[in-house]
Amino acid sequence: MEKKWFTISVYSENNVGLLNRISGIFLKRHINVESLNVSKSEIEHVSKFTIVVNTTEDWTRKIVAQIEKQIEVIKAYYHTDEETIYQESALFKIASHLLFDEPEIQNIISQHKSKIVTVSREYFVLAKTGRRHEIDEMHDDLEPYGIMQFVRSGRITVTKSEMPITSIINEFYQS
């Protein structure tokens, strides 16, 4: 079976130790997590893990079943890139003098629709949000001028289809 990119979305109780439990499932099957993001979700006190893996659909399905089996996990889903809207964020720290010495830098900033977050005497910081390849392209354009620091976030995703967590939770209180 062919390997593809899958985004796994996990809705869970907000619990110490659950991240360890979930990462153990990937470790057990020797699957590398390409990107991981943990945040609050649309529901109060419910956390959302967004995990990106590159593997077969069969393995992704089995991993999702193992994740969902964990006591504190309310529901887990997996989706292909086509089924989701996804973004990553990146920060670039660059020496301030380049803004004056290298006029091309200003073009790069506007071409990539990135934002200047802060400017000081020594450095300025650019923020860029977009898909992985868009951030990579901006990185490639800036690299020849020198990047003091670079960081990229995990993927964050919303799905085109519904993830009906609220109704799952309501079922619990009705039972």
Added chain:
Amino acid sequence: MQTLKETKPKKHKETAIRISGAEAIIHCLLAEDVDLIYGYPGGAIMPVYDELYKFQDKLHHVLTRHEQGATHAAQGYARVTGKVGVAIATSGPGATNLVTGLADAQIDSTPMICITGQVPRHLLGSDAFQETDIIGISTPVTKWNYQITKASEIPEIMARAFFIAKSGRPGPVLIDITKNAQFEEFDFSYSRCIAVRSYKPNPKPQIDKIEAAAELINSAKKPFIVFGHGTILAQAEDELRQLVEKAGIPAAWTILGLSAMDTDHPLNVGMVGMHGNYGPNILTNECDVLIAIGMRFDDRVTGNLETYAKQAKVIHFEIDPAEIDKNVQADVAILGNAKESLELLLPLIKENKHEAWLSEFKKCYEEEYEAVIKNDLYPTKPGLTMGEVIEEINKASENKAVIVTDVGQHQMIACRYAKFKQSKSNITSGGLGTMGFALPAAIGAKMGAMDREVVAIIGDGGFQMTIQELATIFQNKTPVKIVVLNNGHLGMVRQWQELFFERRYASTVMTNPDFIKIAEGYHIEAKRVDERKELKPAVEAMMASNEPFFLEVTVENEDNVFPMIPSGASVSDIRLK
């Protein structure tokens, strides 16, 4: 985590009382009807032990000689009673010694709660004396775990622990309690947990799936049932028998399904898997409908998955959604408790007989009998076989004993030949294959079923892994019967070395001590059998005794267990020699 509590007032919850966390632990155990726990004291759990001392008339604590023994004893107790087994230990090494038992209980779906002491909250993460991250260590081998750092958490967490351990697919839960939480006083009241928001242990079987299964079963020409531990855990033994009898379907068991159905039932055709019976294995690849009930298609059952039952429609009754389509793709998957599912299925099943199909199993049995069974049970060579010892125990116990086995050749032989009339009678380490399991598990099994004979069958290798539990047997006067089948080798590994490693017996030859003297050192009556004529009287004497009894039988050094599916081969490539 959101939970629902039992609203019906319990005698233990009526009024809040101000007590220490340590005392609260005892009250939680009593509220969950626990009257027996296994454990080993130490610094970080001393406040709880102090309360155990005060409550010893209500809650009996059995001191094992190693924390691993406490877990296996709790498992033996849980497996024979269906209740939650409880083990308790201190922090650090006490806690890490529980890990093998936790892993064993996890893979064999055994309800167990382990309680560990932990250094005080203010010392967490400081590498304090006997501090270890038991939550981190135990995460992959527990169904759930939690660290309590303040006393007020105790009632809710303990209630949740019991609910999680025994509901759905059961499993082990570890609760780690810091020492400050044991000392702290708080207002205690207890309600049992009846639901956890993020956890759905009992999926309801879907009627359309049940109907699809019934249709496949009713139109099948060569249906075949394989039942596993899930049948026993769901107490679906009676429904299983009704299904087998109504539809006339030959049924075989996985090692953990053994004893769910009378071994002498005419439709019980034996064991599947690596050392299972010949017919059930090769005919797996000839059946047209394979009905799997409460089993998980372990690799020791299926052999090579690429050639496993490819011709058959597969119906899978299973409570754990993660097991569906994990190893074998099901044509019809019925998610739910086996008892509920089979109750719904039974009225839809037409009465049937499959005489010609059943006779194929009989034919295979005859072939296996001539090639293997006859020589195992009624040998003509001078040396004793493991099989004849099991047969003698069957006779002396009238198939009524609880048989607890360790891991290796003797385990396969015992599971092949031991006879059972009653469920929950075969206690073994199936999934993890833990050597050293049997002796402590037999202690727990006996304490859980005092009215029954409990016979531990152990190899000379595994016996020495938890041999110190003879002291627990002596101290508690637990009348377990211990049979060591001594072949002077780590027999199963030696068998593989003989068959697949050109007889290079790397570290499988054992120079053993005098086991009789050891048993006698623990004041346990002991006998050794070296010759056939001594076997029957010795087994009879053992079974007649009301005390703990140790029987060592010297068996052939280099006997092999057959049939055998070589590792990675197909079930239909099972070898008779």
